[in-house]
Amino acid sequence: MIEALSHNMTASDPWLILLVVVPLLSAPLCILLRSGIAAWSVATAVSWVVFAIALYLLNTVMESGTMIYRIGGWDAPWGIEYRLDAVGAFVIVIVAAIGAVVMPYARQSVAAEIPAERHYLFYAMMMLNLSGLLGIAVTGDAFNLFVFLEISSLSTYVLISLGSDRRALTAAYRYLIMGTLGATFYIIGVGLMYQMTGTLNISDLATIMPAVAETRTILAAMAFLTVGISLKIALFPLHTWLPNAYTFAPSVVTIFIAATATKVAVYILLRIVFTVFGQVDIFAHFPIQPVLMVMAIAAMFLASLSAIWQENVKRMMAYSSVAQIGYMVLGVALATETGLTGSIVHLFNHAIMKGAAFMAIGAIIFATGAVTIKDLEGIGRRMPLTMAAFVVAGLSLIGVPLTVGFISKWQLVSASLELNMWPLAALIVLSSLLAIVYVWRIFEVAYLRQPHITEHNPKIVPLSMLIPTWILALAGIYFGANATFTLDVAHAAARQLMGGL
Amino acid sequence: MMAQKTVLRVVTKLLVPIIVLYALYVQFHGDFGPGGGFQAGVIIASAFIVYGLIFGTADAREVLPSWVTRIMLSLGVMVYGGTGVVALLMGGEFLDYSFLAHDPLHGQHWGIFAVEFGVCLTVSGAMITIFFTFAGHVKEKFSGAEK
Numbered sequence: 001m002i003e004a005l006s007h008n009m010t011a012s013d014p015w016l017i018l019l020v021v022v023p024l025l026s027a028p029l030c031i032l033l034r035s036g037i038a039a040w041s042v043a044t045a046v047s048w049v050v051f052a053i054a055l056y057l058l059n060t061v062m063e064s065g066t067m068i069y070r071i072g073g074w075d076a077p078w079g080i081e082y083r084l085d086a087v088g089a090f091v092i093v094i095v096a097a098i099g100a101v102v103m104p105y106a107r108q109s110v111a112a113e114i115p116a117e118r119h120y121l122f123y124a125m126m127m128l129n130l131s132g133l134l135g136i137a138v139t140g141d142a143f144n145l146f147v148f149l150e151i152s153s154l155s156t157y158v159l160i161s162l163g164s165d166r167r168a169l170t171a172a173y174r175y176l177i178m179g180t181l182g183a184t185f186y187i188i189g190v191g192l193m194y195q196m197t198g199t200l201n202i203s204d205l206a207t208i209m210p211a212v213a214e215t216r217t218i219l220a221a222m223a224f225l226t227v228g229i230s231l232k233i234a235l236f237p238l239h240t241w242l243p244n245a246y247t248f249a250p251s252v253v254t255i256f257i258a259a260t261a262t263k264v265a266v267y268i269l270l271r272i273v274f275t276v277f278g279q280v281d282i283f284a285h286f287p288i289q290p291v292l293m294v295m296a297i298a299a300m301f302l303a304s305l306s307a308i309w310q311e312n313v314k315r316m317m318a319y320s321s322v323a324q325i326g327y328m329v330l331g332v333a334l335a336t337e338t339g340l341t342g343s344i345v346h347l348f349n350h351a352i353m354k355g356a357a358f359m360a361i362g363a364i365i366f367a368t369g370a371v372t373i374k375d376l377e378g379i380g381r382r383m384p385l386t387m388a389a390f391v392v393a394g395l396s397l398i399g400v401p402l403t404v405g406f407i408s409k410w411q412l413v414s415a416s417l418e419l420n421m422w423p424l425a426a427l428i429v430l431s432s433l434l435a436i437v438y439v440w441r442i443f444e445v446a447y448l449r450q451p452h453i454t455e456h457n458p459k460i461v462p463l464s465m466l467i468p469t470w471i472l473a474l475a476g477i478y479f480g481a482n483a484t485f486t487l488d489v490a491h492a493a494a495r496q497l498m499g500g501l
Numbered sequence: 502m503m504a505q506k507t508v509l510r511v512v513t514k515l516l517v518p519i520i521v522l523y524a525l526y527v528q529f530h531g532d533f534g535p536g537g538g539f540q541a542g543v544i545i546a547s548a549f550i551v552y553g554l555i556f557g558t559a560d561a562r563e564v565l566p567s568w569v570t571r572i573m574l575s576l577g578v579m580v581y582g583g584t585g586v587v588a589l590l591m592g593g594e595f596l597d598y599s600f601l602a603h604d605p606l607h608g609q610h611w612g613i614f615a616v617e618f619g620v621c622l623t624v625s626g627a628m629i630t631i632f633f634t635f636a637g638h639v640k641e642k643f644s645g646a647e648k
Contacts, residue, residue: 017585017595025582028575034568073597124575 013060016069016082016138019053019092020148022046023131027124036119040110043123044103047096047130054089054096054134061089062492068140076140077201083140087344087493091137091267094351098259099130105359105468106252112366113164113250122162126256128155133264142190142276143200145268146183149232152264153179156257160249171244178231178241185228186268192221193276205276213280222286225272232265235292235329236299239322246318251362254314258321259355263347266328270343273332274497283335292333297427299326304434308441311372313361316438317354320397323431324350327412330428334415340494342411345486349404352479353396356472360390363465367458373441378451380443382458385466387446389473394439396476399432403480407487506555513555520548524621531617532610538617542624549625550632558636567633570626577623584615 026046030039061067061084069082084092106126114122132152139145157179161172194200196217197208212218227238234242242262246254273282283289300323307319328350331343361371363386370376380387396403409428416424479486524544531537553561585596593600598612 012594014589014595017589021582021586021595025579025586028578031571031575032579069594071595073594073599 012069013067015053016067020131020135023127027127030120030124039120039123040107043127047099047103051096051100054092058089058093077199077204080144081140082138084138086496088137090489090493092134094348095133095260098355101468102256105465108462108465109251109362114162125155125158133260136264140202141200142202146187149183159253160245163248163250165248168248171248175241175245182228182231185224189221189225192217206278210279229269233262235295243315243318247315255355255358258358259351289333292329296326296330300431307438317357336415337494337498339415341490342408342415344493345490346408348486349408352472352476353393357393359469360386363461367461373445376445377449380446382451389469392473392476398435404476407483509555517548528621538620539624542621545625546628549629570630573622573626577619580619581616
């Protein structure tokens with residue numbers, strides 16, 4: 001009650017709601033405009049505005065702490081409250097940054113891959129997806145989070161189904177079934193928590209949770225939440241929807257969802273485990289730690305092994321994503337400040353490197369139509385700039401020093417050493433060797449083999465696609481060489497999560 | 502399609518305006534009793550759906566082409582969100598209707614009215630779109646596949 005009253009005093013910062021409302025309302029605007037180029041202009045402008053708002057919010061949160069917004073002027077826990085803390089602010093910056101980089105890239109790539117009469121619908125869906133992902137990270141209400149989860153998921157299904165390959169429809173349908181299961185499990189979990197606590201507000205849930213934590217209802221809620229969110233994260237063995245979805249979606253969609261959607265799902269897991277159950281000794285009550293850790297390690301190894309045998313580059317990168325998700329969840333399972341820092345910083349780092357990798361692949365598809373490894377023979381000489389960006393991303397996936405991948409793995413290794421878990425540290429390093437194998441397969445084909453002799457040269461990749469690719473590739477080097485900023489934010493976020501609210 | 506069923510055709514023609522009128526009643530009565538934008542939207546959609554069932558989807562689509570339903574779908578969201586933005590511009594918080602007029606009570610009235618109108622537009626647009634998608638497009642696709 002006292003906390004609710006004190007909310008009255010804090011002024012609601014309107015930018016917190018505008019972050020979600022601007023992209024949300026730009027989606028119907030795109031449809032009303034009924035023109036691909038106009039919709040693209042709106043979407044690009046909005047994505048940049050949203051990025052600026054996200055940076056402003058991150059700055060404010062880092063300087064003056066958690067921000068709160070009361071929707072409709074209703075106080076929490078009666079009304080819906082938006083609440084942005086360090087981890088949420090970091091996630092919205094990741095999502096908004098990828099959105100701002102992807103939208104300029106989208107115009108040419110979408111023009112090549114999607115029928116013109118569907119362009120405005122495509123951009124409307126992108127905007128809905130963006131607002132859904134941002135909404136998940138800013139909301140302080142467990143049910144509102146579900147609504148945003150559905151907004152982002154439903155738009156993702158549509159976006160995937162727009163892929164030019166007919167198998168995109170099956171992939172989208174499969175994701176629809178699995179994603180809906182995940183969302184349903186989440187809402188069942190929230191419903192069970194509501195039954196025991198009578199509230200949906202996340203900070204309110206956290207306050208009441210210790211009193212009811214040992215009941216069987218909450219145990220069931222925890223089980224539903226873990227499985228549901230794991231489906232959304234694509235945590236091994238619940239990842240089966242992901243490879244096809246990433247492979248057959250249009251290039252732009254693959255870039256965007258690979259860099260953002262699973263990250264936001266990891267954010268939900270962090271929110272549930274460390275905020276909703278923040279004041280409960282969750283690891284003593286529920287066997288969540290060993291479960292997450294085993295699944296994470298299995299993902300790191302089995303998904304990397306699967307990646308090695310793939311012939312389709314997009315599918316290889318998709319399996320690599322499943323493996324990288326393993327690292328993120330591993331940090332969560334370690335549940336120490338260093339481990340969480342590694343997890344959170346890896347959200348950012350993986351978004352950058354996978355974004356760059358998929359952008360380079362998208363440019364290659366744009367120029368040559370090649371998607372299998374065999375088609376890539378000698379591509380390093382025919383498209384040197386694009387392929388070089390891919391090399392940077394690939395080195396990052398392995399975790400070579402001076403790339404972002406190294407930063408996250410270093411954090412995770414130090415976290416396991418802090419806990420005296422030597423075998424775990426060894427496993428992290430070993431799994432990186434598997435990444436070398438699959439990344440090398442592409443390097444070898446691209447640089448050491450003779451190009452196919454074909455009558456037509458690859459189309460020239462326009463600057464609007466090349467520049468975003470290189471922005472992400474260079475960001476991968478910059479934040480790998482100078483990780484102070486990302487690590488500081490991730491560390492602040494981890495500390496906040498470990499300390500409860 | 503049902504050219505020979507005179508009774509059905511005449512009754513439908515008579516019913517459609519009454520259904521829409523009832524929907525408007527539900528819409529405007531929403532603040533005082535059961536009802537509101539969602540229910541009204543469904544009832545409006547049902548008027549078009551019954552028309553489509555009796556006279557065929559092609560005729561019904563002529564009344565409401567897909568670009569009209571798309572405008573309905575997106576305009577409804579714009580009206581709803583726009584109401585929130587107006588409240589924001591008037592100095593309140595997002596969707597705080599009290600700020601929409603000088604008198605908070607009037608503001609609440611106007612706010613809920615606008616929001617319900619938006620809901621009605623989007624819901625009726627969605628219902629009609631879903632009906633036409635299942636009833637109409639399937640046939641077009643099949644005839645296309647045969648060629």
